[in-house]
Amino acid sequence: MQIHLELQARWDRLQSSLWFRPTLLSVAAAGLAVAMVATDQALELTSFPLLNAGADDARALLSSITSSMLTVTTVTFSIIMVALVLASQQFSPRIIRNFMRDSASQYVLGIFIGTFIYSLLVLGRISDTENRVFVPVVSTLVAILLTLASISTFIYFIHHIAEAIQANTIVARAGEKTVALLDKLFPEKIGRPASAIAAAEPELPATPGVPIAAAQAGYIQAIDPEALLRLAGEYDLLIRLEREIGDFVPQGNSLLRIWPEREFSATETQALQDVFEIGTERTLFDDILFGIRQLVDIALKAISPAVNDPSTALNAIDYLGNVLVQAAQRSDPELYRYDDQGRLRVIAQGVTFEQMVDGAFGPIRQYASGEVAVTLRLLKTLHEIAQATADPARAGVLWRHTQMIARGAVRGIPEPHDRQQINQAIRLLADQLGQLPGAALLPVDAAALAL
Structure with missing residues (x-):
């Protein structure tokens, strides 16, 4: 991993840790203690406004603050652990990292x-x-002020954690983080696209190329775009990525292929492998499909028999719709990437609108074919997305999912009145997409409707 991307990845991991910010504040507190004691030694005060305490009084006061703060810290850790377990069981294990990234909880600790x-x-x-009496009066007063601040912070923390574990808050934050990733979709930062230099369709090599294998197994969390283009230019290569961000790669399997075909030194191979950040889990560092997966998991967990909370599922579908509406207003990333001299250097793998729609609607459709409310909300969400795009290919993707949802409803929803509502939603969606609804409409027993 090149240095700047490695620093970004490490910073992302630090933000997801419960120890980083508390450690910084602890070091700052230790420095403050040293500074305040030095101030007391310089001033040699025996009393201060609002505080006139002897050695025994100051010792008792500070001992009380120390023991009480240790208790409060333990309680706070316990509350955070309970919130993590609740979020994992009630929503999805994949959102635990979102909770651990919560800066407010880290600052409170x-x-x-x-x-x-x-x-x-x-x-x-x-x-x-007998030789000397030293009572750090100013330092003790600061300890009292810190204790008062801690009491206020604890009250805030209780309010904050009560808000943070609410379903709407969890879903909204996951949706916001996912939308933010749309602005940095890979491989937009690699060199220049074909449209920027008016390049013709490139003639690709007929040979299979030289594979560069993964040095370790794991999920691809990030790919360094600048290093990839720099190495392609430095070694005069054409590089085709075999994996995209979020993919799992077994150790020894191909990460990329390279032309021209030649022997690569260990140093060159290492440099190309270091372009990839590979870890044990998917993250929201650059992986938009993982953000979509988080929302999907929340929806699936909510409609499972163990939880049975369709309202949360509908909420997750709404935010999935927002992600896809924003994606529909953007073009798919161009995969052929050129250097400043107009030479094709990288053939990338990128996330398309179709992949996002498939990842969002496929799993929910499969598990919720018998859920009337969820089926209707899926169709409504498709209608919202359809309003955001005029692209015929994308309209075809949305209509394909409409038909699959309808076929699932035929198998899972027997009630004629429910089917009639679904047909109304299909007709609206078909009109928006410029399609004929006939083939997608559910059969309805007219006699049963008249009862």
């Missing part, structure tokens, strides 16, 4: 641990001997 460390260090500097 940092404030509590920082107050504990500060009070503990100041407590250790109190001296009450």
Whole structure:
């Protein structure tokens, strides 16, 4: 992994850790304790407005703050763990990383641990001997202020965590993060597309090319676009990616193929392998299909017999629709990428609108063919997406999913009145897409409707 992308990936992992921000605040608290004690030593105050305490009083006060902050920190950790377990069981294990990235919870933990460390260090500097009495008055007053701030923070944290575990909040945040990835779809940052240089259809090599194998197994979390183009130019290569972001690659299987065919040194092979960031899990660093998968998992979990919460499923479908409406307003990424001299350097793998629609609607359609409310919401969402695109190919993708949803409803929804509602939604969607609805309409027992 090249240095700048490696730093970005490490920063992303740090943001997903519960220890990073608390550690920074703890170090800051330790530095503050040293600075405040030094201030007390310089000022040599024996009292301060609102605080006039001897050595025993200051020691008792700081001991009380230290023990109470340790208790509050333990309770806060317990609340966070309960929230993580609840989110995993109620919604999806794949959203745990979203919770761990919550900066508010990390800062709350940092404030509590920082107050504990500060009070503990100041407590250790109190001296009450025959030769010298030293009571850090200003430092003790700061400890009191930090404790008051911690109390306010704890109240905020309870409110924040109560909001954070609500289904609507979880779904909305997952949807927002997924939409944000649309602005950095791979491979848009690799060199220049064919449309930018008016390039003709390239003549591709007839030979199979030289495969570069993965050094480790895992999920492709990111691909460094700048390094990929630089290496292609430096070694005078044409590189075709065999995998896209989010794919799992077994160790030893091909990541990419290279032309012209020649022997590559270990250094060259390592440099090409380092273009890929491979980890044990998919992330939202660059993987938009994983964001869609999170919303799909929430919807599937909600309609499962164990949870039986169709309202959350409808909420997830609404945000999936928003992602796809935004995607429908953008062009699919161009896969042929050229350098500044107009030479084809990279043939990439990219996420298309069709892949997003398939990933969003396929699993839900398969598991919810007997759910009337979910089926109607899927059709309504397709109608919303259809309004955002005039592309005939994309309209064909949406109509294909309409027909599959209709066939599933034929098998799973026997009630004539429900079928009539579904047919109304299909007619509206067909009109929007410029299709004839006949083949997709569900058969309805007219006699049963008259009862």
